[in-house]
Amino acid sequence: MSRYIVNGEVYIEHRFLKKTIKIEDGKLIILPPDAPIEDGAEVYNAAGKKVVPGFIDVHTHGAVGVDVNAATAEDYEKICRFAAGNGTTSWLCSVLTDTKEQTEWCIDEYKKHQKMEHKGANLLGIHLEGPFLSSEYKGAMPEHLLQKANMPLLKEYQDRAEGNIRYITISPEVEGLIDDIPAMKELGITVAIGHSGADYDTSWKAINNGAECCTHTFNAMKLLHQHFPAIMGAALESDIYCEAICDGRHLHPGTVRLLLKVKGLDKVVAITDSIMAAGLPDGRYKLGVNDVIVEDGDAKLENGVRAGSTLTQNVALKNLLAFTGKRLEEILPLLSENPARLIKVYDKKGSIADGKDADIVLLDAENDIADVFVGGNLIER
Incomplete structure (x- = not known):
């Protein structure tokens, strides 16, 4: 099942942009902020949060x-x-x-x-x-x-x-x-x-x-x-x-x-x-x-x-x-x-880009950790 992260400020190429992130098979797909959501998909509302690698x-x-x-x-x-x-x-x-x-x-x-x-x-x-x-x-x-x-x-x-x-x-x-x-x-x-x-x-x-x-x-x-x-x-x-x-x-x-x-x-x-x-x-x-x-x-x-x-x-x-x-x-x-x-893993990790591993941190307004995804899975904290 696909997951979506919506409404967040996403860190892409050293700046924050309004984007929707789709997670499929543990990988990232970057979509426009108004991209449609698949029926039955899990949705994480990142409103007010920054989405960073x-x-x-x-x-x-x-x-x-x-x-x-x-x-x-x-x-x-x-x-x-x-x-x-x-x-x-x-x-x-x-x-x-x-x-x-x-x-x-x-x-x-x-x-x-x-x-x-x-x-x-x-x-x-x-x-x-x-x-x-x-x-x-x-x-x-x-x-x-x-x-x-x-x-x-x-x-x-x-x-x-x-x-x-x-x-x-x-x-x-x-x-x-x-x-x-x-x-x-x-x-x-x-x-x-x-x-x-x-x-x-x-x-x-x-x-x-x-x-x-x-x-x-x-x-x-x-x-x-x-x-x-x-x-x-x-x-x-x-x-x-x-x-x-x-x-x-x-x-x-x-x-x-x-x-x-x-x-x-x-x-x-x-x-x-x-x-x-x-x-x-x-x-x-x-x-x-x-x-x-x-x-x-x-x-x-x-x-x-x-x-x-x-x-x-x-x-x-x-x-x-x-x-x-x-x-x-x-x-x-x-x-x-x-x-x-x-350590030569930038092809898979270290930034938010299409095809990279879905390892993501959500930061709140004070830059404290709000939530974390590893391989597309939300970590219990």
Whole structure:
């Protein structure tokens, strides 16, 4: 049975238009606002609401008591349902640097989840945050598990994942990694650079070899110095994407504005980098093998190093609007189009257009989540 969304302001090609949306077999068909409705079709009246693409989170370690590094297939479903309620209709599960055995277990549970019938956000694939990272900027990564370049291992992981590792974070200065970036891309993996003290030239070599993003920009990396621009300078100067955690803690609002001014609205990707504490009260939690203390929503290791966030993308959207003063139509690509382009799913997701997946968020007048559709199905919230 067809579904229609009528009377809403629909976000198409970076502006809001009066359109009717028809959903058929989980796909979108854009119609004029006065298009006739088929007899017997379900109709959603979006009067007073804005109809926008579902949000895509390419970097998250968990939520609602679930840590990705210990998540079963059923646990992934808990995150899927929580994410959908906050406007995130697609996400990547970010596996923190771990043992080979545990990483393989995470991959196997991901595959089990893909065979389940579920009612939440789409789990699009796996993000490996490590193990090929710098010990100097390891953040919450367990140092004894960090590795030098090891393409046979990465290929083994990708084969086990049946091609579903979509994204990896590496440190360019780690021995052998720069030369391996083209091979990573041949495996179907988008490469990001981060957790790094790489110098400017080394960072540019990684970018020229095919790195396409900078992981949680400004955080866990060597910052810009006027004489030594480092990885930060290369990330800002180049045309790669830059992830940003817009919780007001990882980045000052002025830093967010600076990043957008330098990179442009088409090159920033709003992530959560959330941990299992997202959606839960303050307390003690886990991030991989690490103990994390959350106070006032701020997640830190016992040594005071920040360890992920408790952010959700609906909050990130409102933060970005408040931090920048920009219009909604300018900010939406950071949560939809840009991440979709980054991980190569823009042919199916990231915008409202004919033939794309019917992943839709309805925003009210205050830009809060009113309702969410995933694959054309209205999510229970």
